[in-house]
Amino acid sequence: MSSTRDRLDAATEHLDPPVAVVDLDAFDHNAADLLRRADGRPIRVASKSVRCRYLLERVLRRPGFAGVMSYALPEALWLTRAWTGTDLADTDILVAYPTVDHSALRALAADDAARARIAIMVDSVAHLDLVDAALGADHPELRVCLELDVSWRPLGRLHIGARRSPVFTPGQAATLAAAITARPGFRLVGVMGYEGQIAGMGDAPAGKPVLGAALQWMQRGSAKELVRRRAAAVRAVKAVCPLEFVNGGGTGSIEVTRADPSVTEIAAGSGLIGPGLFDGYRRFTPEPAVLFALPVVRRPTPGIATLFSGGYVASGPANRDRLPIPQFPQGLRLLTVEGAGEVQTPVTGAAAAGLRVGDRVWLRHAKAGELAERFTEYHLIGGGVEGRAVPTYRGEGHSFG
Numbered sequence: 141m142s143s144t145r146d147r148l149d150a151a152t153e154h155l156d157p158p159v160a161v162v163d164l165d166a167f168d169h170n171a172a173d174l175l176r177r178a179d180g181r182p183i184r185v186a187s188k189s190v191r192c193r194y195l196l197e198r199v200l201r202r203p204g205f206a207g208v209m210s211y212a213l214p215e216a217l218w219l220t221r222a223w224t225g226t227d228l229a230d231t232d233i234l235v236a237y238p239t240v241d242h243s244a245l246r247a248l249a250a251d252d253a254a255r256a257r258i259a260i261m262v263d264s265v266a267h268l269d270l271v272d273a274a275l276g277a278d279h280p281e282l283r284v285c286l287e288l289d290v291s292w293r294p295l296g297r298l299h300i301g302a303r304r305s306p307v308f309t310p311g312q313a314a315t316l317a318a319a320i321t322a323r324p325g326f327r328l329v330g331v332m333g334y335e336g337q338i339a340g341m342g343d344a345p346a347g348k349p350v351l352g353a354a355l356q357w358m359q360r361g362s363a364k365e366l367v368r369r370r371a372a373a374v375r376a377v378k379a380v381c382p383l384e385f386v387n388g389g390g391t392g393s394i395e396v397t398r399a400d401p402s403v404t405e406i407a408a409g410s411g412l413i414g415p416g417l418f419d420g421y422r423r424f425t426p427e428p429a430v431l432f433a434l435p436v437v438r439r440p441t442p443g444i445a446t447l448f449s450g451g452y453v454a455s456g457p458a459n460r461d462r463l464p465i466p467q468f469p470q471g472l473r474l475l476t477v478e479g480a481g482e483v484q485t486p487v488t489g490a491a492a493a494g495l496r497v498g499d500r501v502w503l504r505h506a507k508a509g510e511l512a513e514r515f516t517e518y519h520l521i522g523g524g525v526e527g528r529a530v531p532t533y534r535g536e537g538h539s540f541g
């Protein structure tokens with residue numbers, strides 16, 4: 141039996157699973173490791189990968205972390221209000237995905253304190269038009285960030301990376317920057333580009349060395365191209381107006397992103413949590429900081445134990461790597477034919493025979509933030525606050541998307 145498993149079991153023995161736990165010692169260790177990797181570049185916390193205010197606040201109070209990368213304008217408004225009058229009142233919040241939410245835009249325009257701290261994302265004139273249509277063309281000034289497409293197009297039309305912004309060339313960035321600055325009611329404050337083809341793709345997938353080598357080749361090529369193009373785009377935008385920040389990267393790309401001198405800050409969130417999809421990177425290994433326990437409810441055969449619930453499947457392409465990962469006891473795996481079920485999840489493997497009805501099995505989610513949509517609270521262990529539970533966003537009554 142592993143000592144981590146003992147700690148988890150002991151800390152939660154009074155609780156009936158399903159139960160989700162944050163190991164704060166692992167969380168704090170992961171935070172320190174992100175800072176080490178960023179080597180002085182400030183880290184903006186990607187809240188979608190955390191979705192728990194206590195954890196966001198804990199990491200924001202650490203020197204080296206600065207600002208939140210929010211995923212929805214209603215979330216950003218809620219955070220600014222929650223932090224009013226606290227030591228986090230001045231936290232800068234970047235909503236990293238375009239918003240077309242009219243009521244949230246109206247709430248932003250009506251709240252001077254929120255307007256001073258929140259920046260919304262635009263990648264085309266259509267976003268400016270939508271804001272004007274929602275608020276009227278004479279609306280108060282909103283802070284905006286321009287998103288650059290930082291995918292790789294090695295052969296012109298081949299697209300490697302996420303489908304995000306249509307702004308790819310420095311010329312396109314300058315044209316949009318000029319359109320933003322020419323329009324009353326908008327102030328361009330930043331540029332963001334998320335190189336998901338580097339940050340979000342583990343370069344050492346377990347048992348797949350050929351794929352790993354291909355990914356490493358692709359990521360080297362992309363990084364080489366991007367360092368030139370992003371610098372040129374930032375120069376072109378700065379010729380139009382000054383910028384407060386240039387945001388890039390994610391947990392998986394910190395070393396690559398920090399080598400780009402045009403980037404002033406790096407976004408990261410998943411590295412705090414250590415979910416399954418972040419196991420396959422050469423440059424770093426986060427400690428599992430968030431786990432959940434499910435109870436064994438039946439034993440259909442001597443080699444299979446069936447757990448209650450468990451179908452917490454991650455977003456993205458619907459492959460096996462989106463399923464939860466049995467962690468403790470070691471030596472368990474999901475059944476290929478059933479995967480993780482809506483109300484029952486059978487597990488098999490060497491450790492299954494030793495499980496009895498009522499035992500608990502610890503698992504990890506494939507992604508960092510989505511587990512918080514399944515649980516109303518996280519139980520804390522370690523970190524000097526043993527025995528407390530804190531609400532997730534869902535536990536506070538919020539589901540932002």
Ligand SMILES: Cc1ncc(COP(=O)(O)O)c(C=O)c1O
Pocket residue numbers: 186189209236334339388389390391392407408409410411508
């Ligand atoms: C804009 C942006 N920046 C950064 C990230 C990286 O987040 P994480 O560190 O949680 O992988 C993401 C993740 O999708 C993102 O969309």
